[in-house]
Amino acid sequence: MQKFLPLLLTAFVSASAGAQGLYDLSTIQTIEITFAESNWDQLLDQAYATTEDYILAQSVTVNGVTMDSVGVKYKGNSTYQANQTKNPFHIELDTYKDHIYDGYTDIKLSNVAKDPSFVREVLSYQIARQYMDAPLSNYANVYVNGELIGLYSNSESISRKFVDKYYGSKDNTRVKCNPPAGAGQGTTLVPDLQYRGEDSSAYYAAYELKSDNGWSELIDLCDTLANHIDAIDQILDVDRALWMLAFDNVLVNLDSYIGSFAQNYYLYRDDYGRFLPTVWDLNESFGVFSDSGTIRYNSTNQKAQMSHLLHENDAAWPLMSQLMSVPQYKRKYLAHVKTMLQENFSNGTYEQTAIEFQSTIDEAVQADDNKFFTYANFTSNLNSDIGGGPGGGGPGAAQTPGITSLMDARASYLLGLSDFTQTEPVIDAAALSNPTPDLGETVTVTANVTDALRVYLNHRSVNGAPFEQIEMYDDGTHNDEAAGDGIYATQLLVSSPLTEYYFYAENDDIGKFAPQRAEHEFYEISIETTSSLAGDLVINEFMASNDTTQADQDGDFDDWIELYNNTSESISLDGFYLSDDAGNLTKWAFPAGTTIEGNGYLIVWADEDLDQDGLHADFKLSAGGETVLLMDANQAIVDSISYVDQETDISHGRFPNGTGDFQDMSPTFSAENTDQLPGGTDPGFTTSPLAGDLVVNEFMASNDTTMSDQDGDFDDWIELYNNTSESISLDGFYLSDDLGELTKWTFPAGTTIAGNGYLIIWADEDLDQDGLHADFKLSAGGETVVLSDANEALIDTITYADQETDISHGRYPNGTGDFMDMTPTFNAENSNGIVGTRYTPLVGADLTLYPNPTAGMLNVRLEEAYTNDLQFRLFATDGRLLRESVLNRGGITLEIDATNLPDGFYLLSLADGQAVETHKVVVRR
Secondary structure (H helix, E strand, O other): OOOOEEOOOOOEEOOOOOOOOOOOOOOEEEEEEEOOOOOHHHHHHHHHHOOOOOEEEEEEEEOOEEEEEEEEEEOOOOOOOOOOOOOOEEEEOOOOOOOOEOOEOEEEEEOOOOOOOOOHHHHHHHHHOOOOOOOOEEEEEEEEOOEEEEEEEEEOOOOHHHHHHHHOOOOOOEEEEOOOOOOOOOOOOOOOOOOOOOOHHHHOOOOEEOOOOOHHHHHHHHHHHHHOHHHHHHOEOHHHHHHHHHHHHHOOOOOOOOOOOOOOEEEEEOOOOOEEEEEOOOOOOOOOOOEOOOOEOOOHHHHHOOOOOOOOOOOOOHHHHHHHOOHHHHHHHHHHHHHHHHHHHOOOHHHHHHHHHHHHHHHHHHHOOOOOOOHHHHHHOOOOOEEOOOOOOOOOOOEEOOHHHHHHHHHHHHHOOHHHHOOOOEEEEEEEOOOOOOOOOEEEEEEEEEOOOEEEEEEEOOOOOOOEEEEEEOOOOOOOOOOOOOEEEEEEEOOOOEEEEEEEEEOOOOEEEEOOOOOOEEEEEEOOOEOOOEOOEEEEEEEOOOOOOOOOOOOOOOEEEEEEEOOOOOEEOOOOEEEOOOOOOOOEEOOOOOEEOOOOEEEEEEEOOOOOOOOEEOOEOOOOOOEEEEEOOOOOEEEEEEOOOOOOOOEEEEEOOOOOEEEEEOOOOOOOOOOOEOOOEOOOOOEOOOEOOEEEEEEEOOOOOOOOOOOOOOOEEEEEEEOOOOOEEOOOOEEEOOOOOOOOEEOOOOOEEOOOOEEEEEEEOOOOOOOOEEOOEOOOOOEEEEEEOOOOOEEEEEEEOOOOOOOEEEEEOOOOOEEEEEOOOOOOOOOOOOOOOOOEOOOOOOEEEEOOOEOOEEEEEEOOOOOOOEEEEEEEOOOOEEEEEEEOOOOOEEEEEOOOOOOEEEEEEEEOOOEEEEEEEEEOO
16 A cells, blocks of 8 residues: 655645735825915816816825825716715826835825725735635825825725736736726726627627727626636636625625626736636625615625525626536535635634724724724724715615624625535545656645545646646545545656646536635645756846936847846856746746856846747736745756845845845946946945854744734734854844944844844734834845844845745855745744645644643643644744743643743743644743
8 A cells, every 4th residue: 555645735825925014904105296376176076077188296105205296086976976075096106107115106085975884895904814815905094285184995906016016017908997987876887898799899898898999808708608618717807706605605795796786806818818807896795785786785684695606697797697507616616615604604714804904094094084884883884884884885775784783694605605605525645656857757646535526636836827636536546545435646746846736626516626725725736946057147237217228229228137147157058947937937038049158247138028029027026025036957056036125226236246145236237246226326235244153043024824923913023133153242233124223223232142143023003012122023025134243234134025824035055055935934043945735723733731821840731632743943042942841742731940940921932843832831930
């Protein structure tokens, strides 16, 4: 009987988490608009009624950053009224000048005209982003000419930048699925995806084309949906569409595709020819809008009991009716509905999230004199129904449901239906015959599945590509052990450094995914291969915002990347690749015959101008930060660099040339790099004698479940490591996230780091907590971490780009290597890459700690024996590991000796290799 090694199954998210600065949910943004004219409101009203052009604002200041000459206009349909003070805004930072803030050029602000609770839109996007790519959203206080207009919801624009960020391209067909004239009484053509023939003019009144062309592609989608449903997966991302339909239905979001106007979503055609739907405009979710197009739901109870298969048989909603006509798609849809209900509503997590949002904005709501509801409405509408707002719910709406009164009843009603009480498949004990396969190896993939008639493995080798579905077998002939034993297997060729996959099982009633959020989340086989040329051939310098520095042969000032050959021999680049996407390493291939001379330079223009002579890659660099990767013919990484915001006409390069760390510099296009900034100045920093001995070793800028501090907060953290055998005093040393302010946070007097030891600093601004807590937080969107000594000389610094939740960024080899994404190794030796991206909470390890507070021995008692060994680790609040024990499988009690520990707070973590949880321990005598 063949044995299989267990595979750590933790879900990977399909796209970047994205920058959090402008959309940080823990803070309210401040946006100040200044017009030279006192009649600015009249000018905006006139533009809204006529040309819809932007009006020139003298300046816009976002969180203290001022940008002059910015475009501003009113937006919205039913939420806009010329006679109201608080109208929705669209701010375009680059209308007149090339401004950018936190990587964004568009800011869209909704006036919360339909929502007394103020949480519907932000909460809905938060839920949606668990299952599909959707806009980030938070809150902003908006001022015009010094006067507070009010508190707005601030949601990411579905622009070219959005689709490039999430879908990997931006120049394909992009359609806004809203009637261009606005939806309302008398609207006859809506973006319902009905096929209306081949004449594109039949679609003009229902859709707004945002790309230069694409009507024929949209018509092809409608035709395929109507007449060739068996081929729909070739032109539509079906899973993403099913998630969108499930989301709209569960949240009773009827001002959407499933409502009377079949609107408020976007379609983008990816590089694989598939349309990707994206939800938009969620201000009337949770039952504000009442008209489904076939039924009007006038009461909260009616909305709670709205059919989960609304429009299943309605030809006027072909996205729903046609997809539901395919039995497997219907079973997948039911699985998605059930997952969404169980993960958000039946367990009450949505209510806790809403309460947190309301707590954050409470004072701002009270200060908003232009809000459309009372403060009492704000406090009560989370749980109680109130009267409708302006235009809310469609014609005749009179009631805005309390969010919990609607959703608690809806979750209970739906989960009691036979579609969701039928026995569903169970998928567990998934494994690879070799968890660390080599490139080109064929592995056996197995899973233990019960209550299923069919089981499938879905896989792909490029992030964002369509998954290929292959059947798994339990017949005893596919390395699946005995026939009928519930172990299903199939063969998988590992043909790429990246393989993403998930499982799907179904019976005749319902399907089941593993992970449950597939295809948005998936499992991954990642082969981190380093090329033999690493160090010999390097990315030496690049410019992501070129205005006047160097033009290509056609006079275009485009982005450029410079390579350098550190050897004396020429290197052939045949079959080599350059990319800005770690999920698509082969994005651009060097032309056959390309070489780089010994000790020579090579320039690649990152401009998407493939028809020009020379080396022109089919991607551009983002001035807001991203990653550049160089791969050899075997797709092994030769070099890579992740960067954050870049300044115009300042390059980012290695100093010393070819070998040093990256820093901003005066451009040296195709020449040796210098330690100079424009104007002949150097950066002005000195290097500490401790550089290399003491390092920033690992950090986490988006911590959701990995490790909490002693108060149970999952905050950002920074790990230092001492490469020497002697302890180092940190008296007078500094830590900062700003090169312009090195002394932002000072280590407390007496702080030391032991020889070959680790030290944790929580970057959480919680200065009143015990332990080391810096007065800054880390941005998941990218920034810089700087460690300096008492003389303000630099010991170590790292500049990083976008970070994924529960993935750390650390040095490998530990203490000396380059930074890479990795499985977090809090206060321990760093690992080589990502084993799994997310520590899930432990299930089935309920325990009691007693006595707690303790004066000596701490007793751990499990309520029942756990199925795996449990590792217990006791940390000081600065991250020092103090005690470590293992409770073997089957045991229920463990003693931890705290006798010699000083009074204070400590962290006790327990983990089984796949999941982790943290408890607070108090020592008090």
